[in-house]
Amino acid sequence: MEDRSKPIVVSQTFDVPRSTLWKAITEQDQLVKWFFKEIPEFEAVVGFSTRFNVDAGERQFMHLWKILEVEEEKRIVYDWSYEEYPGKGKVIFEISGEDKNSELVLTNEGLDSFPAEIPEFSKEACVGGWEYFIKGRLREYLRK
Numbered sequence: 001m002e003d004r005s006k007p008i009v010v011s012q013t014f015d016v017p018r019s020t021l022w023k024a025i026t027e028q029d030q031l032v033k034w035f036f037k038e039i040p041e042f043e044a045v046v047g048f049s050t051r052f053n054v055d056a057g058e059r060q061f062m063h064l065w066k067i068l069e070v071e072e073e074k075r076i077v078y079d080w081s082y083e084e085y086p087g088k089g090k091v092i093f094e095i096s097g098e099d100k101n102s103e104l105v106l107t108n109e110g111l112d113s114f115p116a117e118i119p120e121f122s123k124e125a126c127v128g129g130w131e132y133f134i135k136g137r138l139r140e141y142l143r144k
Contacts, residue, residue, distance in 0.1 A: 002122065002123040002124065003123070004111045004112040004116065004121075004122075004123050005111075005112040007107050007108060007109045007111075008106075008107070008108040008111065008123070008126055008127050008130055009105065009106070009107050009108075010105075010106045010127070010130045010131055010134045010135065011103060011104065011105040011106070011134075012103070012104055012134050012135050012138070012139060013097070013101065013102070013103045014101075014102050014103070014104065014138075014139065014142050015100055015101065015142075015143075016100060016102055016142050017098070017099060017100060017102060018073050018074075018095050018096075018097055018098060018102040019073055020102075020142065021095055021102045021104060021142065022072070022073040022095060024138060024141065024142060025076065025093050025095075025104070025138075026042070026044035026076060027042070027044075028040075028041055028042035028043075030141075033141055034133070034137040034138050034140070034141035035133060035137070035138075036052065036054060036063070038052040038053060038054055038063075039052055040052055043067075044067065044070050044072075044076055045067060045070065046067055046068065046069065046070055047066070047067060048066070048067045049064070049065060049066040049067070050063075050065050051063060051064050051065070051083070056120060059084075059118070059120065060084060061082050061084065061085075061120070062082055062083035062084060063080070063082060064079075064080075064081045064082065064083060065078045065079065065080055066078065066079040068090070073095060074094065074095055074096075075092065075093065075094050075095070076092075076093050077090060077091070077092045077093075078090070078091045080108075080110075082114075085114055085115055085118065085121075086113070086114070086115065087110065087113035087114035087115065087121075088110055088113055089108060089109060089110035089111060089113065089114070090108075090109045090110055091106065091107070091108050091109075092106070092107040092108075092109070093105075093106055094106075094107070104134060104138070106130055106134055108126060108130060111123065111126055
């Protein structure tokens with residue numbers, strides 16, 4: 001049985017300055033190009049909250065995000081929950097590096113607070129999802 005209590009950690013190095021990576025993960029017009037196209041608005045400001053629905057076919061996921069911490073070009077932390085399901089997670093994006101070489105480390109905590117019987121909340125699905133977004137979509141977006 002999978003251990004859903006341990007945080008998911010995904011890291012990726014990008015051939016872009018930290019400022020470029022920061023903008024890609026904090027500006028709404030960029031987020032919709034690689035993350036969720038449904039994000040209606042986004043501000044990297046503590047206390048900002050947004051909500052948007054993602055249709056997964058069999059299930060709907062009304063995402064509820066609230067910004068908890070912001071350290072410009074270094075770190076942004078969200079509360080992450082869903083209207084339809086109990087549980088609350090925390091997602092931490094941390095950036096390091098300089099010049100044309102920056103690294104993003106994403107940490108997702110709290111998976112074990114979500115219902116284990118929902119397939120999208122399995123450890124395997126969440127690891128796969130974060131790798132798809134960070135190592136796939138964000139990497140491709142920043143190559144352009």
